[in-house]
Amino acid sequence: MEQLREMLKGHQLRTTTCREDVLSTFISKKNALSHGDLEGMLGENYDRVTIYRTLKTFLEKGIIHKVLDDEGLRYALCSQSCSEEKHQHDHIHFKCNECGETNCIENLHIPAVKLPEGYIPENFNLLIQGTCPKCKS
Amino acid sequence: MEQLREMLKGHQLRTTTCREDVLSTFISKKNALSHGDLEGMLGENYDRVTIYRTLKTFLEKGIIHKVLDDEGLRYALCSQSCSEEKHQHDHIHFKCNECGETNCIENLHIPAVKLPEGYIPENFNLLIQGTCPKCKS
DNA sequence: TTCAACATGCAACAGGGTTGCAAGATATTT
């Protein structure tokens, strides 16, 4: 509770119940969430648009980041030190084809890639699809 | 022309003008295309739905594959040997933040990644964003 | 407590993507 307020304040955001709920949902569920997921969980309390705007705000402030998979867009908490100015997300996302969950794999960075002449990379995004530990029989 | 018919036949597809046009667009443009791109180029000749269905068919037959970036979904030609049963796409996509184009980088594979215990990977998808050779000033 | 700045809800809209169905085109057989 108080923790949430601190997190929001730390990013110069006013504390509202919607922001607290969205943030605490991200913290309790650990996998990446789509807008639809959040709407399903919180939609009776808040307008769709408010949830969209909350996600947008969190994105801009560096609280969450985008996670892409073949089904669409999701969001996940930024591990620690992202800010409005600087995002560092060279980590790996794993999507399980059985349960459908997408997770960030922490502590594992994308290996270096030698691009052909002339390409200037800025951002890396590696998605691995397969079967997660929970679902392997 | 005749080439296109052969490609379609090779995948057990009837030759129709829409399929020929979509296929030849993918061949001439070399970057990944969204449905919207194709609709912009061919939309006066074919219904939106037909283009969607053409893309879906090509996907299923292994003629094209999905390319993800932060803006959404695009499609690109499969380099060679994909079939309905087996896709192999462990290659790299590069999206230029200047011109917005996304391209497959051929001849460059994703380096091996050691996943934690229990994860069984099947598919890799690496998106690199940055500036492409054409746009670097 | 007051007030400016910010957040929310509502309505309305644009775009992406899908489905059902009737009409049209394709490849094949005769």
Next chain:
DNA sequence: AAATATCTTGCAACCCTGTTGCATGTTGAA
């Protein structure tokens, strides 16, 4: 070359995602 079964297309309708404008409600700071 005509007939037929099968596949494709176009149309209409629909759902989901995401956005914008505006009036109303809340927040935090003075």
